[in-house]
Every structure is written in structure tokens, then in C-alpha cells.
Amino acid sequence: MATNQSRAIGKWALAPSLIVLSAWAFVPLALTIYFAFLRYNLQDPDNTSWFGLSNFYYFLSDPYFTKDFINTILLVGSTIILTIAGGVGLAILLDQPFWGRGIVRLLMISPFFIMPTVSSLVWKNLIMHPVFGLFAGIQRFFGSTEPIDWFGHYPLISVIIIVTWQWLPYATLILLTAMQSLDGEQKDAAAMDGAPPLSYFRYIILPHLSRPITVVILIETIFLLNIFAEIKVTSVGGFAGNLTYLVFSQLNDANDVGAAAAGGIIAVILANIVSYFLVRIVGKNLES
Amino acid sequence: MSLKQSTGQKITITIVAWVIGLLLFFPILWTAIAAFKTESDAYTLPQNFLTTPWTLENFGIVQERSDYVLYIRNTVIIAGLSTLLGLVFAVPAAWSMAFAPQSKPTNNWSGYTWLAIIFGSGGLAALILYFMGWHPTNFLVGIILLLMFVVPVSAWVWTRATKDTLLWMLSTKMMPPAGALISIYLLFNRNGLIYKDWGWIDLSDYNLVDSFWGMVPLVMLLNLPIIIWMLYTYFKELPVEILEAARMDGASLWNELTQVLTPMAMPGIASTCLLNLILAWNEAFWSLNLTNKFAAPLSFFISEYSSPEGQFWAKLSAASIMAIVPILIVGWFSQKQLVRGLTFGAVK
Amino acid sequence: MGTIQLKKVRKAFGETVIIPGADLDIKHGEFIVFVGPSGCGKSTLLRMIAGLEDLTSGEILIDGKDCSDAAPASRGLSMVFQSYALYPHMSVRNNIAFGLKMAGETPEQIAPKVAKAAETLNLTEYLDRKPGQLSGGQRQRVAIGRAIVRNPSGFLFDEPLSNLDAALRVNMRIFIMQLHKDLGATMVYVTHDQVEAMTMADRIVVLNRGNIEQVGSPLELYNRPNSKFVAGFIGSPKMNFIEGSIAAKHKAKTIGVRPEHIDIVSGKGEWQGKILLTEHLGSDSFLHIDTEGAGRLVVRAPGEFSGKPGDNISLKPDITRIHKFDDKDLSIR
Numbered sequence: 001m002a003t004n005q006s007r008a009i010g011k012w013a014l015a016p017s018l019i020v021l022s023a024w025a026f027v028p029l030a031l032t033i034y035f036a037f038l039r040y041n042l043q044d045p046d047n048t049s050w051f052g053l054s055n056f057y058y059f060l061s062d063p064y065f066t067k068d069f070i071n072t073i074l075l076v077g078s079t080i081i082l083t084i085a086g087g088v089g090l091a092i093l094l095d096q097p098f099w100g101r102g103i104v105r106l107l108m109i110s111p112f113f114i115m116p117t118v119s120s121l122v123w124k125n126l127i128m129h130p131v132f133g134l135f136a137g138i139q140r141f142f143g144s145t146e147p148i149d150w151f152g153h154y155p156l157i158s159v160i161i162i163v164t165w166q167w168l169p170y171a172t173l174i175l176l177t178a179m180q181s182l183d184g185e186q187k188d189a190a191a192m193d194g195a196p197p198l199s200y201f202r203y204i205i206l207p208h209l210s211r212p213i214t215v216v217i218l219i220e221t222i223f224l225l226n227i228f229a230e231i232k233v234t235s236v237g238g239f240a241g242n243l244t245y246l247v248f249s250q251l252n253d254a255n256d257v258g259a260a261a262a263g264g265i266i267a268v269i270l271a272n273i274v275s276y277f278l279v280r281i282v283g284k285n286l287e288s
Numbered sequence: 289m290s291l292k293q294s295t296g297q298k299i300t301i302t303i304v305a306w307v308i309g310l311l312l313f314f315p316i317l318w319t320a321i322a323a324f325k326t327e328s329d330a331y332t333l334p335q336n337f338l339t340t341p342w343t344l345e346n347f348g349i350v351q352e353r354s355d356y357v358l359y360i361r362n363t364v365i366i367a368g369l370s371t372l373l374g375l376v377f378a379v380p381a382a383w384s385m386a387f388a389p390q391s392k393p394t395n396n397w398s399g400y401t402w403l404a405i406i407f408g409s410g411g412l413a414a415l416i417l418y419f420m421g422w423h424p425t426n427f428l429v430g431i432i433l434l435l436m437f438v439v440p441v442s443a444w445v446w447t448r449a450t451k452d453t454l455l456w457m458l459s460t461k462m463m464p465p466a467g468a469l470i471s472i473y474l475l476f477n478r479n480g481l482i483y484k485d486w487g488w489i490d491l492s493d494y495n496l497v498d499s500f501w502g503m504v505p506l507v508m509l510l511n512l513p514i515i516i517w518m519l520y521t522y523f524k525e526l527p528v529e530i531l532e533a534a535r536m537d538g539a540s541l542w543n544e545l546t547q548v549l550t551p552m553a554m555p556g557i558a559s560t561c562l563l564n565l566i567l568a569w570n571e572a573f574w575s576l577n578l579t580n581k582f583a584a585p586l587s588f589f590i591s592e593y594s595s596p597e598g599q600f601w602a603k604l605s606a607a608s609i610m611a612i613v614p615i616l617i618v619g620w621f622s623q624k625q626l627v628r629g630l631t632f633g634a635v636k
Numbered sequence: 637m638g639t640i641q642l643k644k645v646r647k648a649f650g651e652t653v654i655i656p657g658a659d660l661d662i663k664h665g666e667f668i669v670f671v672g673p674s675g676c677g678k679s680t681l682l683r684m685i686a687g688l689e690d691l692t693s694g695e696i697l698i699d700g701k702d703c704s705d706a707a708p709a710s711r712g713l714s715m716v717f718q719s720y721a722l723y724p725h726m727s728v729r730n731n732i733a734f735g736l737k738m739a740g741e742t743p744e745q746i747a748p749k750v751a752k753a754a755e756t757l758n759l760t761e762y763l764d765r766k767p768g769q770l771s772g773g774q775r776q777r778v779a780i781g782r783a784i785v786r787n788p789s790g791f792l793f794d795e796p797l798s799n800l801d802a803a804l805r806v807n808m809r810i811f812i813m814q815l816h817k818d819l820g821a822t823m824v825y826v827t828h829d830q831v832e833a834m835t836m837a838d839r840i841v842v843l844n845r846g847n848i849e850q851v852g853s854p855l856e857l858y859n860r861p862n863s864k865f866v867a868g869f870i871g872s873p874k875m876n877f878i879e880g881s882i883a884a885k886h887k888a889k890t891i892g893v894r895p896e897h898i899d900i901v902s903g904k905g906e907w908q909g910k911i912l913l914t915e916h917l918g919s920d921s922f923l924h925i926d927t928e929g930a931g932r933l934v935v936r937a938p939g940e941f942s943g944k945p946g947d948n949i950s951l952k953p954d955i956t957r958i959h960k961f962d963d964k965d966l967s968i969r
Contacts, residue, residue: 002387002388002389003388003687003688003689003690004690004705005705005707006387006388006535007388007389007390009384009388009541010383010384010385010387010388010389010390011384013380013381013383013384013388013541014380014381014384014385014453016377016380016381017377017378017380017381017512017516018381018442018445018446018453019442020377020509020512021457021460021509021512021513022438022441022442022445023438024460024509025460025463026437026438026441026442027434027438027471028467028468028471028472028475029463029467029468029471030434030437030438031434031470031471031474031475031481032467032468032470032471034417034422035470035471037422038422048423049421049422050418050421050422090308093301093304093305093308094305096301096305097298098298098301098302098305099298099302100302100306101305103309104305104306104308104309105309105623106620107309107310107312107313108308108309108312108313109619109620109623110312110313110316110616110619110620111312111313111315111316112619112626113566113570113612113615113616113618113619114316114570114612114616115569115570115572115586115587115590115611115612115615116570116572116587117572117576117587117588117590117591117594117611118590118608118611118612119315120594121590121591121593121594121604121608122315122316122318122319122604122605122608123315125601125604126315126318126319126322126601126604126605127315127318132601134318165312165315168312169312170626170630173623173626173627174627174630174631177624177627212631215631216631219630219631222461222462225462225464226464226465226466226573228465228572228573228576229572229573229576229587229591232576232591233590233591233594234594235594243464243466244464244465244466244573247466247467247469248466248469248577251469251470251473257470257474260469260470261470261471263466264464264466264467264468264469264470265467267464267466267467268463268464268467271462271463271464271467272462274462275459275462279455279458279459527719527721529717529718529719529721530721530722530723530724532688532708532715532717532721533715533717533721533722533723533782534723534734535687535688535707535708535709536686536687536688536708536709536713536714536715536735537709537734537735537738537782537786538709538735538738538739539709539734539738540738543738547734548723551725552723552724552725
């Protein structure tokens with residue numbers, strides 16, 4: 001099958017992709033490392049010079065850094081927990097036969113395909129808006145006079161709600177697909193054994209889902225670490241920003257290339273640590 | 289669970305499922321309803337569905353004000369071209385990894401040797417740069433120093449066994465865009481790193497920011513790992529003997545790919561295109577940062593409605609609906625592809 | 637034209653050795669069959685001749701030229717795969733024509749060749765169908781047509797009949813033998829079915845765990861097996877093996893005698909026993925007998941044999957047909 005000859009040709013077939021991906025992975029990285037040690041502000045470009053580790057120090061000691069770092073962890077962590085818990089529940093629900101199951105499935109997966117920019121604006125202005133929003137309307141219906149200003153008072157929770165709403169369908173879809181691959185015979189055997197629903201869940205469904213859950217965690221982490229649109233478009237960067245937003249604001253608001261680059265490097269290091277562990281775990285699962 | 293359900297159970301489940309489904313779908317539904325109302329009606333609560341004057345005016349206003357047609361054209365161009373370009377790179381790559389895999393690294397240097405080479409070479413470049421005052425004295429020197437870092441790392445990637453290469457590709461997708469933003473911006477921008485007046489040639493009229501020449505390759509690179517992975521899993525399901533028969537029939541690699549593999553793998557290739565279309569369509573980070581007008585896709589178009597100017601809810605709703613409906617429908621039909629593509633084939 | 641030589645061909649994957657070292661000389665026009673149990677390396681050997689697997693060491697010479705590293709297409713051989721490996725998206729016509737197209741021939745050159753191959757194989761009315769619309773036997777013929785049309789110096793068959801039902805298998809066997817006579821080309825045929833091997837081959841190569849145990853004509857292997865393995869592999873039902881004191885009497889560790897070389901005698905024979913099972917095929921009957929001292933034996937009887945399980949029976953082996961094996965399981969002659 002794979003002869004020396006075909007492998008030699010294979011190297012040439014793979015080369016363009018490898019070259020292009022290496023360039024994409026390493027050239028911007030190299031440049032960012034370069035800029036991180038440089039004092040370079042776009043508003044003052046003539047005053048560029050070697051800056052040692054000052055950019056890093058400046059970025060890490062920025063009062064927003066600790067806050068945004070914690071926000072990042074909270075955002076990623078809560079979304080993963082909520083989407084997986086919800087996903088398992090919805091997957092079990094959708095696995096049951098009922099009328100109109102196909103349509104309900106379409107309804108449930110829709111949020112995933114909505115552009116982040118659109119979801120953010122819809123949630124902020126049409127639903128969570130303290131005066132005109134739906135939630136406010138519901139609160140007023142129940143007699144409240146002070147509807148919650150979601151984005152004003154609870155920006156991080158608001159962002160978490162939006163992101164969870166978007167990613168819940170993904171987790172549900174993956175877990176549902178995995179559940180449907182659960183061998184019908186196992187189900188029959190369990191029924192014959194008279195397994196009560198809770199044990200059935202714990203001993204048969206959960207182990208079967210453990211591998212897809214790992215993959216879901218990996219994929220969601222990849223995407224959630226880099227959440228951007230939801231924060232920028234709803235203008236809560238100052239309160240509920242994450243690291244990605246912080247880097248962006250260094251560049252956009254402060255025009256400080258050096259600091260933004262240092263922040264970028266820090267983000268890369270953190271992401272590498274996370275990915276090292278995740279890829280090891282998932283790599284084993286993907287071995288098939 | 290238990291195979292036999294009482295009708296009562298089935299009714300309960302149906303009700304619960306529909307309630308949850310509608311709740312999850314509700315924001316979209318709400319937006320769709322608001323899009324067809326007049327501005328003053330859009331946000332009155334409680335809604336009076338029977339007496340509201342339904343209207344299509346919002347859609348017209350949105351088109352007039354921000355030229356929806358332009359943006360959807362841009363989105364289609366970026367999503368479509370980046371997908372096609374991605375296939376050109378990914379099909380040979382996935383072929384090589386599925387059918388001519390390298391089971392061991394092609395060179396035997398230990399991890400430490402490689403680490404030493406990479407840090408040594410990169411460190412040396414940094415040292416040289418430092419002594420130049422952290423400013424490369426000219427463009428050529430800059431390129432050489434850059435290559436001193438990039439080449440050893442790329443060589444390491446080049447010599448890995450196939451399954452490690454696949455995992456490495458996965459990891460490039462994990463690169464925080466925050467880390468690359470500045471560099472890409474300066475590489476693309478007029479008067480940045482490349483497109484400036486070099487003296488012997490003046491490139492300052494060109495730039496890749498807000499242009500398709502920049503966005504299409506960029507979006508392709510973002511999704512290339514997923515395209516390659518997805519094609520890889522589809523290719524592995526094809527019968528190897530047919531490709532071997534082609535080889536015995538004297539087919540060159542080009543012929544094998546175009547006349548035998550691609551036609552056989554068409555369903556898999558179509559699925560990959562579908563998923564990529566969705567991912568490219570909804571891409572927000574780079575679209576918001578690197579485009580402005582000429583190559584701006586729908587993500588950007590919508591962000592223009594983020595700052596309130598008077599009463600704009602109905603228009604926002606109309607704009608939103610116009611932005612999401614095409615891909616929502618595509619998405620409904622792409623569930624299987626989504627599962628395979630976004631789990632790197634681990635769940636099918 | 638069409639000679640293939642294997643010189644010390646070896647195949648190993650890291651530590652695992654599939655084929656320790658094979659030497660073989662295939663003459664022009666020969667129909668040679670590689671036969672052996674599953675996993676003995678026969679397909680691997682065939683694929684190395686085809687160029688679909690690398691050699692770890694050794695040489696393969698085709699028509700005198702060293703082709704050990706040559707691309708499959710440049711070796712002048714055609715291969716028929718076990719699963720037919722037809723191009724599913726192409727019509728039968730295009731499947732057959734593909735190799736010629738790759739060789740750069742013009743449509744005018746290709747058309748008559750395809751037509752002729754189709755006629756030889758009775759495929760003319762199926763030329764415009766796709767493989768999915770054909771039966772197993774038809775697909776097999778298309779695979780053969782694809783191989784013939786390139787006029788190779790040698791054909792390679794990788795268990796081509798395993799996926800067909802019994803009746804079709806017999807027909808295709810005869811078809812392939814006729815094809816060999818008509819074309820006169822060298823054919824290397826791999827199968828695990830020793831009946832196919834015996835009926836089709838000019839010479840048989842018996843493989844066991846990567847080793848070539850014996851090479852010879854069918855009758856040579858039947859009458860003069862070199863080892864217990866070959867003796868037990870060739871011939872159906874299997875040869876009876878007897879160890880212990882009876883073997884010692886013949887000055888061997890094991891003796892073997894085929895079911896068809898044991899006679900049933902009335903009165904007292906060399907071996908006495910009781911019938912355990914009878915298998916009636918119509919033309920023959922095969923009796924499974926539990927003997928005193930010689931263990932369980934299978935004996936061929938005429939089709940009309942009327943004995944039943946439980947009957948006593950006396951047996952006498954044909955002395956001239958007893959094979960003797962030493963403690964290394966090799967033949968003593």
C-alpha cells in the first residue's frame with residue numbers, strides 16, 4: 001500500500017499544505033515575539049526602541065490583566081460545564097421518539113449557525129435590554145418595576161448566556177449522534193436486565209459518551225478561548241473582557257503594538273499549555 | 289431507556305421537548321417577528337399580533353442604508369473562494385496522509401536535539417537582532433533572521449510521522465488570533481511591514497487589509513486544518529484497492545487524484561465544503577479587524593448596527609434576519625457534516 | 637517474455653518478519669499458484685511482485701530486469717484484485733479503457749482493444765453500465781478485461797474467486813484456465829483453496845508462515861510431499877497422520893496415508909475400528925473411523941457404501957502409498 005515511492009510522492013503532495021500552515025503558524029509568531037520586545041506605539045512611531053521585558057511587565061501588571069484572565073477562565077469553564085450538562089440532557093431527550101422530533105431538532109440546533117455578531121446584538125438589544133427587551137417585559141409582567149440591566153450590571157454573565165446559547169446545540173448534536181450509535185442490542189439487554197433509568201444512565205450511557213464529551217471539551221476550548229465578537233460588539237470589553245479582547249484593546253485603543261504583542265505571546269503560551277494536555281488526551285481517543 | 293413508553297410518557301416528552309426547542313429557538317423567532325414590524329411597533333410590549341401593521345419596509349431601509357447586497361456578495365466570495373482554495377491544498381495533503389502515511393518520523397534526532405537546534409537558531413537570530421538595536425538594518429537581514437527561526441521549526445514539522453502531523457495541524461487551529469493580530473495587521477497594511485515605499489520599488493499603493501487578496505487566503509488558512517482532517521477521515525473510508533488498481537493502470541498522482549479519488553470521494557468533499565462554508569460565513573474575529581468596506585462580509589455589516597441611533601430595533605432585526613437566514617438553512621441540512629468535521633472524525 | 641525471478645526476497649515490518657527470504661523462478665507462460673493458509677504471506681509476495689509493497693531486501697527481476705524499485709505500472713504486469721477494485725464512477729467501457737488512457741493512447745486506438753476484450757469476456761452488452769449495476773461474476777470479468785487489455789507480460793491474481801458463490805467459482809476457474817491457454821501469458825495466482833491450486837496450476841508454491849515449503853507440479857506435491865505440512869495441506873480430505881508405535885514400526889516419527897489409499901477389507905485387516913460418522917457425497921463416501929492403535933482415520937469408500945455409524949470395520953493401507961516423516965516433520969524417502 002504505502003511504498004517508498006508513494007511516500008516520496010506523498011511528501012510532495014503534503015508539502016504545500018505544510019509550508020502554508022507552517023508559515024501561518026510561525027511567521028506571525030516570530031514577528032509577534034519581535035514586537036513584544038520592542039517599544040512601538042503607532043501614535044509615536046519614531047520613538048521605537050528595544051524595550052526588554054517591559055512590555056510583558058506592563059501587560060501583566062495592567063489592572064485589567066488579572067480581571068480578564070479570570071474572566072477568560074470563567075467564560076470558558078462555565079460555558080463548557082453548562083453546554084455539556086445541557087447537551088447530555090437534551091441528547092437523552094431527543095433520543096426518545098416523539099411527535100415532531102425532526103423539527104424540534106432543527107429548532108434546537110439553530111443557535112449554532114447564527115453569526116456571533118448577530119446573536120450578540122439580538123440578545124443585547126432585543127432580549128436583555130432593560131427597557132425594550134423581552135426579559136424586561138417579562139419582569140414587568142410579573143410586577144417588577146426595576147428590570148435587570150443585564151449588560152450593565154452583569155456583563156460577564158450576559159456574555160456567558162449568549163455563548164452558552166450558541167454552543168449548546170453543538171454539544172447536543174455531538175452527544176446525540178454519539179448516543180444514537182449506542183448499540184441497539186445494549187439497550188435491549190439493559191431492558192431485559194430490568195435496569196432502572198438512573199443506573200442505565202450512569203453505567204451505560206455516560207461511559208459511552210465519555211469519549212465524545214472529551215472531544216466536545218477540546219473543540220469548545222479551542223473556540224471559546226478566542227471569543228471576541230460577543231465582547232466587542234456588546235461593548236463590554238472594559239468589564240467582561242477576556243485576554244483576546246485585552247490584546248485587541250492594547251492595539252486598538254492604546255495603539256501600543258509592543259504591549260499588544262506581549263499580550264499575544266502570553267496568550268499563546270497559555271493556549272499552548274492548555275492544548276498540550278488536551279491534545280494528548282484527545283490524540284489517544286483519535287487513534288482509531 | 290425502556291423501549292416501550294406509555295402514551296402518557298410520550299405526551300409528556302413531546303411537550304417538554306417542544307417547549308425547550310421553542311425556548312431555544314425563541315430569540316431567532318423574536319427577531320424574525322420584529323423584522324416585519326414598523327419601528328415604533330417593534331418594541332412595544334406586550335405584542336399585539338393581530339393589530340400590528342406588518343411591513344417589509346425595514347428590509348428596504350437596510351439595503352438602502354448599508355447595501356446588504358454588497359455584503360452578502362463579499363461573504364459569498366470569501367466563504368466560497370477560501371473553500372475552493374482550501375480543497376486545492378487539502379486534497380493532496382489528505383491523500384498523502386491517508387494512503388501514503390509515514391509511520392515513523394523521517395529522521396531520528398531526539399526531541400532534545402531539535403529543541404537545541406530551534407532555540408539555538410532562534411536565540412542566535414535574537415542575539416544578532418539585539419546587537420543591531422533590535423532593528424534589522426535592512427529588509428534582507430530581517431528576512432534572514434526571520435528564516436533562522438522559522439526554518440528549523442518547520443523542518444521539525446516536516447519530519448514528523450503522519451499521526452503527529454495531523455495533531456500538529458490541529459494545534460495550529462488553537463493559535464490564539466490575539467497572538468497573530470498585530471503581525472498580520474502590519475504585514476497586510478499599507479505602510480506596514482511590506483507594502484511601503486522601499487525606494488527601489490514603491491508598494492505603498494497596495495495593501496491586503498480590506499481586500500479579498502488578504503481575506504480569502506487568511507480564512508482558508510484558518511480552516512485548512514479542519515478541511516484536511518475531514519477529508520482525511522473520508523478518504524480513509526475509501527477502498528484502497530481501487531487506488532492501487534489505478535496505480536497498476538499507470539496513473540500518475542495527478543491522474544489518480546483527479547480521475548479516481550475525487551469522483552469517488554465526492555460526497556465527502558461536498559460535506560467538507562458545506563462545513564467550511566458555514567465556518568467561513570460566521571467567522572468574526574478577522575472580519576471585524578481586517579475589513580472595513582470593500583471586502584467586509586456580513587459579520588461586519590451587522591456590527592454597524594451595534595451603536596444605537598434612535599429607534600433601530602426593527603431595522604436591526606431585519607438586518608439580522610438577512611444575515612443569518614442563508615446559513616441557517618444550509619446548517620439545517622449539514623448536521624452530519626458538522627458532527628464529523630467539528631469532532632475531527634472522532635464521532636460519526 | 638514474462639519471466640519473473642525472486643532472489644532472496646525478504647519482507648519485514650520493523651521486528652516482525654513476514655517473509656524471511658524467498659527464491660523462485662517463474663518461467664515464461666507458466667501458470668503458477670501461491671497457496672497456503674491465511675497469513676502465510678502469499679498475498680504479500682504477490683503484491684511485492686506487483687510493486688504495491690516494498691521489499692525489505694532482495695531482488696525481483698522481471699524479464700531479466702531488476703524491478704525491485706520500479707513503479708507498478710512500469711513492470712508490465714496486470715493485477716486482478718480479490719474485491720475486483722473497479723472504478724465505481726466509470727462505465728465498464730471506461731474501466732477497461734483506463735489503463736490505455738493512462739498510457740496515452742488515443743480514443744481511436746483504445747476503442748477496438750476495448751471492444752475485443754469485451755467480446756472475449758462476453759461483456760459487450762454491459763459496456764455502458766456502471767459496476768454497481770453488475771453481478772459479482774460480471775464484475776470479475778470486467779476486472780479481468782481491464783487486466784487483459786493492456787497486453788501485459790504477466791497476470792497477477794489475488795484470490796479472485798473468493799467472493800463468488802460455489803457454482804460461479806467453478807465456471808470462472810475453467811474460464812481462467814481457458815484464458816491462460818489462449819493468451820499463453822505468465823499467470824501468478826494466489827489462493828487459499830487447494831482445489832483451485834491443484835486444478836489450475838502448472839506448478840504450485842506452498843507457503844507456510846512466509847517460508848516456501850515446496851515448489852512443484854500438482855502431482856509432484858501430491859505424491860512426493862517434502863514435509864508433513866505440504867502433505868497435510870494438499871489433498872482433500874486431509875491425509876491421515878499416525879504417530880506412536882505404528883509409526884515406529886515403519887521407522888518414522890509420523891506416518892501419513894491418504895483416505896483414498898486405505899482399503900476396506902473383510903475379515904481381519906491391519907487396523908480394526910468402529911465407524912463414527914459417514915459423509916455421503918454421492919460419488920464417494922468418507923468414513924470417520926475410530927481405530928484401535930491408529931487413532932481416528934478418514935477413509936474413502938465407494939458411493940454405494942452401506943455401512944453405518946457403529947459398524948465394525950477392517951482397514952488395510954496401501955503399503956506403497958505410506959509417507960514417512962521424521963522428527964523435524966520432513967519426509968523420509
